[in-house]
Amino acid sequence: SPSDASLRAQREQGCPFSSAVNAKGCPASEMAAQFDPFEGPYLVDPAEALRWSRDQLPVFYSPKLGYWVVSRYDDIKAVFRDPILFSPKNVLEKITPPTKEAVEVLRGYDYAMDRTMVNEDEPAHMARRRALIDHFLPERLERQQEMVRQLTRERIDAFIDSGRVELIDAMLYEVPLLVALHFLGVPEDEIATLRTFSLAHSVNTWGKPTPEQQVQVAHDVGRFWQYAGEVIEKMRAETAGDGWMHYTIRKNAEMPEIVTDSYVHSMMMAIIVAAHETTSLASANMFKTLLSHRSAWEDICADPSLIPNAVEECLRYAGSIVAWRRQTTGPATVGGVDLPEGAKLLIVQASGNQDERHFENADRFDIYRDNAVDHLTFGYGAHQCMGKNIGRMEMRIFLEEMTRRLPHLRLAEQEFSYMPSTSFRGPDRLWVEWDPALNPERDDHALAEKVRHFPVGAPAAKEIARSVRVSALRQEAEGVIGVTLEDARGRPLPDWSAGAHIELCLGDVERKYSLCGRPGNGRYEIAILREDAGRGGSRHFHEHLREGGELRLRGPSNFFRLDEAAPHHVLIAGGIGITPIIAMADRLKAIGADYEVHYCGRSRRAMALRERLQADHGSSGCVHLHIGNETGRADFAQIVAELPEDGRIYACGPDRMISDLEAQTADLPDGSFHFEHFTAQNVALDPDKEWAFEVELVDSGLNLSVAADETLLDALRNAGVDVPSDCCEGLCGSCEVTVLQGGVDHRDKVLTRSERTENRRMMSCCSRAKNGQRIKLA
Ligand code: FMN
The missing domain is CATH 1.10.630.10 (Cytochrome P450)
Structure with missing residues (x-):
């Protein structure tokens, strides 16, 4: 074939890639020789035509074109990121040489x-x-x-x-x-x-x-x-x-x-x-x-x-x-x-x-x-x-x-x-x-x-919602309702992973709830604690959810993922924090991993999912209940001290419990302690107390000023920069940006202490530059 011939000709003239052959091997192959962007598979479906390349040879030389072809996401982004080393000067060159x-x-x-x-x-x-x-x-x-x-x-x-x-x-x-x-x-x-x-x-x-x-x-x-x-x-x-x-x-x-x-x-x-x-x-x-x-x-x-x-x-x-x-x-x-x-x-x-x-x-x-x-x-x-x-x-x-x-x-x-x-x-x-x-x-x-208007810019994660129906509603524990949700048009809801949550929207109320059922059955289970001293959302759901009623749902998203390869997992739940923790226990049991669960609660009657936890996980003796009015509080110092080497701790519960555990785990290696908060501190800005600051965006070459009454996320959006965002409370981690230089006043609840010290990441919805300093972002 012509492609064989062209390869043969190249071989005879000596290898044109000798300088490019390194530990990753030779960037030429029969597939590379055949690649032709002007006909056949590439014209029908370019992504499909390059599947082999993404899998086997993500950067290859195309002799027909005289170009190096780059097919993977991260490599393409890295090329775009550096317009000095990868100059755009050939963008409007005629790709087919003119006669x-x-x-x-x-x-x-x-x-x-x-x-x-x-x-x-x-x-x-x-x-x-x-x-x-x-x-x-x-x-x-x-x-x-x-x-x-x-x-x-x-x-x-x-x-x-x-x-x-x-x-x-x-x-x-x-x-x-x-x-x-x-x-x-x-x-x-x-x-x-x-x-x-x-x-x-x-x-x-x-x-x-x-x-x-x-x-x-x-x-x-x-x-x-x-x-x-x-x-x-x-x-x-x-x-x-x-x-x-x-x-x-x-x-x-x-x-x-x-x-x-x-x-x-x-x-x-x-x-x-x-x-x-x-x-x-x-x-x-x-x-x-x-x-x-x-x-x-x-x-x-x-x-x-x-x-x-x-x-x-x-x-x-x-x-x-x-x-x-x-x-x-x-x-x-x-x-x-x-x-x-x-x-x-x-x-x-x-x-x-x-x-x-x-x-x-x-x-x-x-x-x-x-x-x-x-x-x-x-x-x-x-x-x-x-x-x-x-x-x-x-x-x-x-x-x-x-x-x-x-x-x-x-x-x-x-x-x-x-x-x-x-x-x-x-x-x-x-x-x-x-x-x-x-x-x-x-x-x-x-x-x-009947026109619908959309604000200019990238879509907010908030707009991505599907319609669901409440298919069952039950009393899960004192003050806690259990809700089963199904797709409103009867299709299976997408699969999810342990630690994931969804966001429920009913009228103007939107709140996040962790998935606590068994994955893979096309339905979602959640448990909602009524918090009368809260912002009114949980009360709204307790009062207005009805079997058969329709509402909207976003997600699932997961910012609390399990490292399944760890040799041992300690799962710690406080109160309603049991919801992601039970899903993690289910997953670890299903894959035969080693784990123990500590469930802390005020009283037996108020502990949602306790019976299911004991029935599904109790027989292996790995469930420990710490009931305030019976057995007293858990001894976190001891639990942490007994963690085997390379073990992981996952915790979800009240703020005080998580700060206690953060202090107890301070000396463990990075990545040992993972947590999820259910509530944010007040993230509202008080312009009298805030500093304005300057930001340099290195990848896009922009300089921005963030006013004292404005978040970094808003400033980025107003400048036309696309940053995804979800909770806007520093809880979910979706608006993360990469810090290259400058002191950051971290106000989120996502980063661990060592991640803050490292100063490579910041949540743009709430964190700011320290004392009006200038920061550099990627
Ligand atoms: N609250 C629950 O009662 N059950 C849950 O499973 C639950 N999961 C949550 C998961 C995440 C990721 C977050 C950020 C919060 C979660 N919450 C959960 C808290 C609720 O979102 C909400 O803050 C709570 O119902 C109180 O709302 P209110 O103050 O408006 O009454």
Whole structure:
């Protein structure tokens, strides 16, 4: 085969990888030799086409392409993280070398595409990005929502009674183009030509045109270049014009050494493509994915608050940017493979997005996935897509309007085709159909107006909730109810691991409860203690939960995981803290591990799950009850003293119990003591007592000020940085950021004492810089 021949030829010429062969072995293989991003499996499904690479050879050299291909999540992120060693200078290079004729044609148009935002090196890039980022901040983008909604509605109105439409032509191409032009302030008079132009730019940069096509494409690209120049001249005359390109042109006059003439011309051409092609393709992928995962589509129709996370999961599972490029500026190591200076890299985000090492059940499309937002489709770090929040906004509005007005939409029978490209991916056509007689707005005339608004930015974890039904309710102990929950539509609830909790939402009340049943049966069991002196949540559930009643549930999430490999486990529960502890005991018993349980309570009657604990775990003699009004309090000093080497202690209960244990375990090796608090201290900020502080974000090259009345998490979000967050009380650990330098005033309940001393991690929802110091984060 040709690939055998090319390998043989390389062997005869001597191995081109000798400098890259190290302890990890040779980065070439038959599979690597066959890799071709312009045909076959990669076109159909790039993540699937690189499964072998993720498993066997995560960094390999592709002789057909002349690039090193990187397929794992962490390696891709590491490359994005360092724009100095991994320069973006080759991002807009023609991946298929141009023919002489094509070069001649382009010269005839004075084509001089050079540095834009995506392919500019530091320090020029960050200086420019900082000067031009204002228009992309969430508060500015909120003002664009109405325009996007209006354009979307007009398109839907035009086809809603037809019963069948090709969605890309009818809406998904033109709306993102109009939104982009509006955002940029570019005149909308050449829409049809722009479609040809941007296709040509795409094929020219990331595609594989034949020599004949190259000439035609070169003419289109050349005309596009000249058109961009004319538009700039027109816009220069309108000195007060609105939109980002007007702003850029004004900055060009103000600071010509930072926002240069060449940049403005190159950017004008590149941005028109970047701003709309990406969103059009991602939206087409989104409808195709959701309509072929019907239950997800139906869940969204029933509950539109799922839309922001569903969009994120679509971007993960079937994003429009599947790979990007970098070039090394010195010898580098990626995933253990040594690369020479000048090595060209194809980093395949679509593959990283389905890497099991980062996403659980990565192959499964799951709109309830709580880390979908970690996808790499927008890139990461200093060059992360500036327009990500505009794309998200459009996709959410498309989905919101379509699920509300056409819930009975379905994919028509069709064969899908894709344009050959290393980097851009979406179907050429997307036919959908429906029965117009069943359009809900024919009966409900107000339906078209029932709009749901989503705030700009990454979805909050809070929005990811499913509907469940209370299938059983019982008195578990004095003041404690036991609740069994099932999926409202009868499907099994997802599996969970010992230590996990869910969040129950009823009306405005939302509280977390640990799962304490047996995993794997598709139902959840929780136990709720009524705390009359609390904030009212537990009382609300005690008073309002009814068998058969429906409510919403988030999770499961697990921030209290077992290290199953330890030789011995001591599980300690205080009061209602038994809930995660009993699940851990069940798990350790199931895997035949060595463990003991200490359950401390005020009185026998108040100790929930006591009988089950004794029945399931008592026979092996590993259950110790410490009952205040019978046997007295547990002797923690002794329990800790008897812990065998490498043993682990897991504790859940009142704050006092956990602080006692923290003190007793202070001399144990790191990682011996694990705990979970059920309640946070008051995390409300008192601006009179707080310090404002400065933060440097090294990966994204940003500097932020955090005001005295603001959390670090809020400051990050306002600057458009995506940080997941859940409890916002310092309990769950989801908003963790990596500290590189500076003193931190840790206020969370997640980190252990030694983790605080180490000062590598901080919870952005509550912790702050010490005394107004400056801190550096990754
Ligand atoms: N409270 C319980 O009664 N049972 C539980 O299993 C339980 N698990 C929790 C798990 C986590 C991770 C957290 C953070 C809290 C948990 N809580 C549990 C505490 C409840 O979330 C809530 O704070 C409690 O019901 C008191 O609410 P209230 O003050 O509004 O009445």
